[in-house]
Amino acid sequence: MDEDLATSTDAGFAGLGLRPELLRALADLGYEEPTPIQREAITPLIAGHDLVGQAATGTGKTAAFALPLLQSLEAGGSDSPTALVLVPTRELAEQVSQAVHRYGRDLNVRVLPVYGGQPISRQLHVLRRGVDVVVGTPGRILDHIERETLQLDAVRTVVLDEADEMLDMGFAEDIEAILAETPTERQTVLFSATMPPRIDAIARRHLREPLRIRMGRDTSAADALPTVRQSTYLVARAHKTAALGRILDVEMPTAAIVFCRTREEVDEVTESLNGRGYRAEALHGGLSQDQRDRVMGRLRGGSTELLVATDVAARGLDVEQLTHVINYNVPSAPEAYVHRIGRVGRAGRTGAAITLAEPREQRMLKAIERLTGQRIALEKLPTVTDLRARRLDLVRTTVQDAMSADDLDRFRSVLASLTDDADLETVALAGLKLLHEANGGDVDEQEIPAIAPMREREDRGRDSRGPGSDRFDDRRPGRGRSGSGPVTRVFVGLGRRAGLRPQDLVGAIAGEAGLPARDVGAIQITDRFSLVEVPEADAERVIRALSHSTIRGRRPTVRRDRPNH
Structure with missing residues (x-):
């Protein structure tokens, strides 16, 4: 079994020119053959080319950029990182960091995930000891740059992972500012699930004659x-x-x-x-x-x-x-x-x-x-009737499966004693009733009201309003919000003097509070403070999350807005 795995791995990943330490790690992890994105990307990245890759989640793109990054890494050679990976969320920062650590374990690679919501003192301690690879969200990376606790002048490779997601979260200017702190003679790798014009614009500005690989939309759809x-x-x-x-x-x-x-x-x-x-x-x-x-x-x-x-x-x-x-x-x-x-x-x-x-x-x-x-x-x-039928069907299949078991003989004495006072059919029905009740029994629920599809509702609406009308109903779309519920304004004690921008607030709320960017409403930024509309139901969560976060290098005062500022 081990020989088969080693042979398969040698034929697959070794053919891409990876060093022995990486091949051992891949074999131990059970990686046998490179995925299409890995096969296309690893060799040119090892050769030093810039690359733009369109690849969706689940295609193996983390290994596609992490393995070449580790290939040329001289672990422990410098206190400053030689590789930087930018990701949109703290969860992805953790996952990419763990992957780089697993692949590079025999190289003693020093990896640090950097993101908001984690005590910055811990990150400062690790940075002072020295790291080889930093994986982080743009906001926290820029935070460290402004504090002068992260030096990027030794970086040889920059990876922008999930680039479209980072732009959707308002990190465009942060990315530009971070790239300006890295050497111009660097290798730049950009991965994105989609390729809107703004992603292509970043590639044209910051990548040098990049190789382009497209495995995103067609593969992911x-x-x-x-x-x-x-x-x-x-x-x-x-x-x-x-x-x-x-x-x-x-x-x-x-x-x-x-x-x-x-x-x-x-x-x-x-x-x-x-x-x-x-x-x-x-x-x-x-x-x-x-x-x-x-x-x-x-x-x-x-x-x-x-x-x-x-x-x-x-x-x-x-x-x-x-x-x-x-x-x-x-x-x-x-x-x-x-x-x-x-x-x-x-x-x-x-x-x-x-x-x-x-x-x-x-x-x-x-x-x-x-x-x-x-x-x-x-x-x-499903109706209540459908659900009752499904549960009875579950009873039938459960009994059918049990009938093929080879340990039924031990129940013969129980069956014999039961059939002394009742016929076999009554005993079987009683057993089925008990099994049915153990699976939830009869359903006692209210029917869920059915809703007509939009097309039917539109047709009925036109009939009731007369010819020529194509309005669906009387609702109006919200401005900057997807819902129609009540909103509240949140006060954030940072403004223009702190360099605050609308995208900073949107990115912080989406990244730290988990509120979709489309649910953030109107934003007003003054010299000293800002006001942002959020759904009333999410206000306390947003306040708690922002109160424990840093925005533009500062931890702001955050509360519900009080009129007459």
């Missing part, structure tokens, strides 16, 4: 998801938790990830599912790395069947036995949908991707269909 069953259910917000439980009862996944937008939503859904009898675990940025590792260990070990997570916390995760990905909300960006459901379609695995959509989110589903080139089937929510 239609071609990568042929075995994933995609479906959506229309449900009002008030009934979403009940709908989720009912869908899970019918689908019965072996292992599933339920994606939510916020930490609070993750906790609420987790509690609800556990109350329904599922073994569900929460995974979000509020957990320590040890806690996240234990959660993932229980999921992979089978003691947990449902993982309820935010995008940030779940980025980069790959679970072999995953059968279902469930979107508790429609993702705000079509690319995010592709990244999520790609987890269940990796390596030719089959599975299901299910989305719970509120009526106002139907147009977002159309945008996803345009990106993937695939139709998302609109399904009817």
Whole structure:
């Protein structure tokens, strides 16, 4: 077995010119053959070329840039880092850092993840001792540069990972400022799931005759998801938790990830599912790395069947036995949908991707269909009758499976004593009743109201308003926000004098509080302070997160706005 693995590894990764220490690490990790992005990228990166790669989550791009980065690394040779990797989130910073450490363990590589929400004193201590590779979020990296605690003049390689995500979070100017601190004669590598014009503009400004590799949209969309069953259910917000439980009862996944937008939503859904009898675990940025590792260990070990997570916390995760990905909300960006459901379609695995959509989110589903080139089937929510039938079917299949067991003889004496007073059919029916009750018994739930698809509602609306009208209803889209609920203004004690920009606030709120950038409302920046609108339901979470974060190198005063500033 070991000889087969070594031969396969030598034929695959050794052919790319990697040093023996890296080949040993790859063999020990069980890596046998490079993925397409690794095969295309590693050799030119080792040769020193700049590179632009379009690659989605799950294609192996971390190893594609980490292995060449380690190939030429002289670990411990300098107190200042020789490689810098910029990532959009603290979760990804941890994951990339761990990957670099695993690949470079025989090289004694010194890797430091740098991100907000972690005590800066710990990062300062490690930086003073010296590091080889820094992996961090733009805001915290710039923070260290301004404090003069991170010197980048020795950097030979810069990697921009998930570049489109960093720009969406408002880090464009931070990236420009960071690159200005690195030597001009450096190798620059850029990976992005999508290639909008602004990404191409960064590549033209900062990369020198880069090699371009495209494995993103085609791989992450239609071609990568042929075995994933995609479906959506229309449900009002008030009934979403009940709908989720009912869908899970019918689908019965072996292992599933339920994606939510916020930490609070993750906790609420987790509690609800556990109350329904599922073994569900929460995974979000509020957990320590040890806690996240234990959660993932229980999921992979089978003691947990449902993982309820935010995008940030779940980025980069790959679970072999995953059968279902469930979107508790429609993702705000079509690319995010592709990244999520790609987890269940990796390596030719089959599975299901299910989305719970509120009526106002139907147009977002159309945008996803345009990106993937695939139709998302609109399904009817299971009724109480459907659920009762499913549970009876579960009883039947459970008994059928038990009938093939080879240890049934020990129950013959019990059966004989029971049939002394009752016929065999009555005994069997009583056993089936007990098994049915152990599986939840008869369903005693209210029916969930059905919602007509948007097209039907539009048609009815035109009929009622007369010819020529194409309005859907009387709602108006919010400015800068996706929801229509109440908002509140948050006071942040930093303003123009501190160099604060709107994107700094949006990036901090998205990165630290987990609030989608599209849910951030109007921003007003004065000389001394700033005001930002956020949903009322998320205000306290945003205040807590920003109060423990640094923005533009400072920890601001953050509170609810008081009028008459």
